[in-house]
Amino acid sequence: MSEEIDQKEESVSEESLFEAPPMAEQERMCEAILFASAEAVTIKELNSRMPHGCDAAEALVHLRKRYEGRGVRVVKVGDAWAMRTAPDLGFLMQKEMVETRKLSRAAIETLAIIAYHQPVTRAEIEEIRGVSVSRGTVDQLLEMEWIRFGRRKMTPGRPVTFVVTQEFLDHFGLENARDLPGLKELRAAGLLENRPPPGSMPTLGEGDDGEEESSEGQSELFED
Amino acid sequence: MSEEIDQKEESVSEESLFEAPPMAEQERMCEAILFASAEAVTIKELNSRMPHGCDAAEALVHLRKRYEGRGVRVVKVGDAWAMRTAPDLGFLMQKEMVETRKLSRAAIETLAIIAYHQPVTRAEIEEIRGVSVSRGTVDQLLEMEWIRFGRRKMTPGRPVTFVVTQEFLDHFGLENARDLPGLKELRAAGLLENRPPPGSMPTLGEGDDGEEESSEGQSELFED
């Protein structure tokens, strides 16, 4: 048995010098790597771990199909891939359930605003919520690795922005930030805009920096 | 979404009072449980977690067959079951990490002496450093291709000499080893606090080189 395996391994590495392994074999490889990892694995990393000349992206298409309707699924998370149990079987998993820390209402709202308005500055979050954002809220979200700092805005003061992470997408089973529920409708309704207040409205998060740019920045983030 | 799940959950538990879910469904359940479990799971536990009337043993037979030849296998561990990546794909479970480390002090000093005094013998390096030069240090520098063997000295024993390489010059952004700052510059840059006793040491850039050969050798080395 082990001899057989050794031979197989050898032949694989030998082949790799000349041509990539057959697609069925590449699919097996992707399967093993994704299976073994609790975290999502990027295509780049898959390719770097598989023998030279492999096409993980193509292998994943086959693999995803193979797992359709199974108890375990192949899911896309941002630009990475992972295997996750089918959500309809969650009831079997009481044992594996991890008590997630209760998020405060402020934290949940802040998270949603970051997800839907990203990249968004603290001042913009405050403008939408109408209250100042506490440091603890942002810290908690950062600590959970659901948000991270994005690029600075090119507005006076160059404020930092927040964006959601791959972990966020993974946690909520989203392939992409564009798949956020109701995103299109909200945008169509103009509710993701940052309209400057006419005249002197009382605004929070004073010194709010050029909100005009936010929609621009957003399209940048969501378009590709 | 969650409503859907609730319904399904309900229907499953309703059914379970009367009959077990179809075998294909039981197979999915086993698959999800084995995938998500941190430990191997016994048949008894599988049965207790799956809806009433399920036959985990049979479902496992199907599941095992389904995974035959795949990148992941269903294996028996003692009297429990688990999923594992196929052993022939073990080589995928490694990742090359390039770690950059600072060169040791001994290596830096040896390198500096070679750069400033080339071509220089090991005995000369030892004289300047005041301690014997370990083989490892020289080997490391040779391996990094920052030094190489120069011509043998025309002294008794014809000892080998070391010189720096083109890679060395490239790494340090030098056109020529003679571009290395001399003692005067080192002192001007505040790197040398005190004046060395006159004539204690052959130096570069101060034109007090006792050994003709070395400057000769050097110009020869760097002319091309």
Place this chain on the structure above:
Amino acid sequence: MSEDETGSIQDDKVAERLAAEALIVDVDGFEGPLDLLLTLSRTQKVDLRKISILHLAQQYLAFVEKAKQLRLELAADYLVMAAWLAFLKSRLLLPPDPTEEGPSGEELAAHLAFQLERLQAMRDAAARLMARDRLGRDFFARGVPEDVTRVRKITYTATLLDLMQGYARLRTRDEFRPFVLDRESVFTMEEALERMRGLIGFAGEWTDILSYLPTGWEADPKKRRSATAATFAASLELAKEGKVEIRQSEIFAPIQLRKKDQDHV
């Protein structure tokens, strides 16, 4: 987007009254004036787009009045909002003055309505987000992730400054410490040559050069290496001078030497 979707509205009149009272007592429970306005707007039971901002402003002002009567301390931003809403109210009530500058009451009201609608939209979005199937609750990752062996490839690096500092350090040290070479475990070729010149007269037969190692240098590998190298180099030197002959039967075989017999030449 209407308040019915949130499911938080209570049709029961008693419950409504209780809620209204709770508003007063629990002023700290609001996340700012906008949150309070949003909560008050629910009592209008209409789509947020059709809400009467004038009515809402009155409700808010009444709330603030009541809070004052109860001597509840309101944070400054609640009072700022109250002042602004009073201003808005007057603008909405009075016929527009064409000489007056700035945005009209309608524009201001429209913006406030937009803010409320946007906040409500974000709350709905948050609720939908949190209701999604979630990792670790509805779907699960691999229970026993396999370790990825990290094959470490170490590259060493140094900067020009390191190099210069290293050199400077050596040169500076020389000033404090007269140069002493640690020769404890170094057997020089000169020493070997001297030793062998004395011994070579006795080497009539082929003798392994290792037997010429000085006594006491065999045990310590460092010393032994140095002595072997020096003895070998000295042997070559002697051979060059024509004093000895050297032979080695094959690679790595012992190297032997003997005194060069003048008769054999």
